[in-house]
Amino acid sequence: MILPEIDGVDQVAGLHRVNGNKQLYRDLLMQFAARQSGVESQIITALHEGNDKLIEQIAHTVKGVAGNIGVNNVFATAAKLERAAREEDAAVPALVEEFTLVLCRQIHAIRWALRDVAPEREEPSKGARDPRAVSAAIVHLRACLESCDVEALEAFVALERALAGHCDRLRLNALRTSVDEFDFEAALSRLDEIATLYPANQEQSR
Amino acid sequence: MSAPSEKKLVLVVDDAPVNLQVVSAILKDDFKVRIATSGAKALDLVKAEPHPDLILLDVTMPEMDGYEVCGILKATPEVKDIPVIFLTGKTETEDETKGFEVGAVDYIHKPFSPPSSKPVSIPISSFAKPANNWLASSWI
Numbered sequence: 134m135i136l137p138e139i140d141g142v143d144q145v146a147g148l149h150r151v152n153g154n155k156q157l158y159r160d161l162l163m164q165f166a167a168r169q170s171g172v173e174s175q176i177i178t179a180l181h182e183g184n185d186k187l188i189e190q191i192a193h194t195v196k197g198v199a200g201n202i203g204v205n206n207v208f209a210t211a212a213k214l215e216r217a218a219r220e221e222d223a224a225v226p227a228l229v230e231e232f233t234l235v236l237c238r239q240i241h242a243i244r245w246a247l248r249d250v251a252p253e254r255e256e257p258s259k260g261a262r263d264p265r266a267v268s269a270a271i272v273h274l275r276a277c278l279e280s281c282d283v284e285a286l287e288a289f290v291a292l293e294r295a296l297a298g299h300c301d302r303l304r305l306n307a308l309r310t311s312v313d314e315f316d317f318e319a320a321l322s323r324l325d326e327i328a329t330l331y332p333a334n335q336e337q338s339r
Numbered sequence: 340m341s342a343p344s345e346k347k348l349v350l351v352v353d354d355a356p357v358n359l360q361v362v363s364a365i366l367k368d369d370f371k372v373r374i375a376t377s378g379a380k381a382l383d384l385v386k387a388e389p390h391p392d393l394i395l396l397d398v399t400m401p402e403m404d405g406y407e408v409c410g411i412l413k414a415t416p417e418v419k420d421i422p423v424i425f426l427t428g429k430t431e432t433e434d435e436t437k438g439f440e441v442g443a444v445d446y447i448h449k450p451f452s453p454p455s456s457k458p459v460s461i462p463i464s465s466f467a468k469p470a471n472n473w474l475a476s477s478w479i
Contacts, residue, residue, distance in 0.1 A: 152364055157364060161361070190399060193429075194354075196428050197355060197428040200428065201361045201450045202361065280387070281374050281375060283367055283374055284372075317374075
């Protein structure tokens with residue numbers, strides 16, 4: 134996978150933090166763009182309410198995430214805003230404006246740069262499905278989700294392979310999103326929906 | 340706690356999935372990693388057997404912050420001895436002091452320092468050097 138340069142993003146530092154895993158890094162940048170797109174309205178609402186504490190919290194969270202994936206322009210602007218909000222500085226409104234501008238530009242730049250960089254996941258073509266493998270993969274993923282084990286990320290991939298393209302893509306994508314976001318409860322209920330389509334007894338008799 | 344021959348179990352607590360993915364990518368080869376996205380969930384998970392060997396705890400979280408979670412852990416006899424290290428973007432001295440007061444043993448600052456190497460003997464300190472190097476000397 135070739136990742137294009139993106140203004141404001143230090144890919145060397147970001148990739149280093151994820152052990153050079155470009156697929157994961159691409160996903161994290163896209164998640165950043167998706168999740169931070171709601172921040173603008175939250176922080177403007179906080180500004181209108183004069184809620185410096187909330188502004189500080191929002192800036193702090195964005196700063197932490199941006200810093201960890203090398204989104205340095207946003208990191209620097211968020212850090213300035215966080216400090217000003219903490220000190221109830223008169224510059225907060227101007228810094229909120231600067232922060233939202235930088236954040237919006239960065240989100241747009243990430244989306245634009247990565248628009249053609251498709252995930253390198255193997256979309257399993259419809260093939261022979263091994264019912265035992267499906268049952269085993271469902272059991273393993275459920276165990277990972279119930280114990281909030283990070284291995285759920287890999288267990289999901291194993292299930293996707295075991296299903297060999299036979300499962301509705303929308304259902305699988307919804308499950309993937311919940312697993313990626315570590316929303317284990319939602320993932321469990323989505324897995325249960327899939328499991329009802331492939332009950333263990335039925336799977337083994339097919 | 341995990342048996343001596345097994346991988347150590349680390350509970351990572353942070354409300355930002357992107358941060359959790361980054362920490363997990365760094366730790367997963369050397370540790371068993373469990374994830375909690377809120378303080379309340381962390382308190383549930385930490386009581387489950389086996390207990391974690393270490394807790395990496397974000398400070399700033401909605402509803403229940405890391406200080407409050409740590410305070411509750413340290414007041415709970417069966418888990419009070421599990422070491423807690425704060426993951427934080429806060430750099431003020433008073434914030435660090437507060438963390439130590441509620442029972443944390445160390446801090447790891449965000450953004451995590453990129454590893455220059457990954458020695459097996461001190462895997463956590465290879466990605467982020469704790470402020471007091473506590474991990475390298477007393478846990479691993």
